Amino acid sequence: MLTPVHRWIWSDTDRRVQKLLRFSETETDGGRDILRAAEVTSDPLLRRLYLEHAIDEFRHGVLFRHRAAELLKVSASGSSPGFHGDWLAPGGHGLDDLQVDGESDRNMLAFLHLSEKAAASRFTVYRDVTQHDPSTRAVFEEILHDETFHMNYTLMQLARVEPKRHRRHLWWARLSRLWKAYLRLATGLAGILGSMLLTIQYFVLLPPFAWLARRAAHQERSGWTMVSPGHSDSLDRQY
Numbered sequence: 001m002l003t004p005v006h007r008w009i010w011s012d013t014d015r016r017v018q019k020l021l022r023f024s025e026t027e028t029d030g031g032r033d034i035l036r037a038a039e040v041t042s043d044p045l046l047r048r049l050y051l052e053h054a055i056d057e058f059r060h061g062v063l064f065r066h067r068a069a070e071l072l073k074v075s076a077s078g079s080s081p082g083f084h085g086d087w088l089a090p091g092g093h094g095l096d097d098l099q100v101d102g103e104s105d106r107n108m109l110a111f112l113h114l115s116e117k118a119a120a121s122r123f124t125v126y127r128d129v130t131q132h133d134p135s136t137r138a139v140f141e142e143i144l145h146d147e148t149f150h151m152n153y154t155l156m157q158l159a160r161v162e163p164k165r166h167r168r169h170l171w172w173a174r175l176s177r178l179w180k181a182y183l184r185l186a187t188g189l190a191g192i193l194g195s196m197l198l199t200i201q202y203f204v205l206l207p208p209f210a211w212l213a214r215r216a217a218h219q220e221r222s223g224w225t226m227v228s229p230g231h232s233d234s235l236d237r238q239y
């Protein structure tokens, strides 16, 4: 349904550069977190898979950055477009929600599986709307291949680690992602509503006070004012 919007977002070269650079950061950060997961897991097979996974994510970061650099060279303006469409076309994983330390293998695998699934579906859309830019499309195609592997191995390992209850863990992970998405949305909305209320207060409440202050200022006499003689009779008190 949003394909025309995505096509429009990816049609602009400068916007494409900004998005690829942001994706590069997301992939590299995700790789760093998965590297940490490899350090903390006590399962030797998972450690090896996580290491390979982390290397893939670092490579994705480099691929996105190199493509952004190539586009930047041919970009005429080199300026940053005002609208990036980040909430409409976000980065792949949502791995920024990942809390590695203290997480069990089953939770980690469930979270990774859903993140990789989200990445695979987003990159499929981005690959399909970049036909006009074959090199960027090829980058998405290559990365999509890895994301599909990540999506599959995490599900298989989850079923190995937790053979009977892996579906339940997936549902918990889904609910957790939904909750975090809701919190992000609510925070964004609260920010917008707060700005609107402050703007309304500024234009509605401030003018009457400004008018009263100006009127009071006009009623004040300027310069020194003579005090009536009766008020300065006493010399044994300050006022």
Ligand SMILES: [Fe+2]
Residues within 6 Å of the ligand: 027, 056, 057, 060, 092, 119, 143, 147
């Ligand atoms: Fe990736």
Ligand SMILES: [Fe+2]
Residues within 6 Å of the ligand: 057, 116, 119, 146, 147, 150
């Ligand atoms: Fe991945």
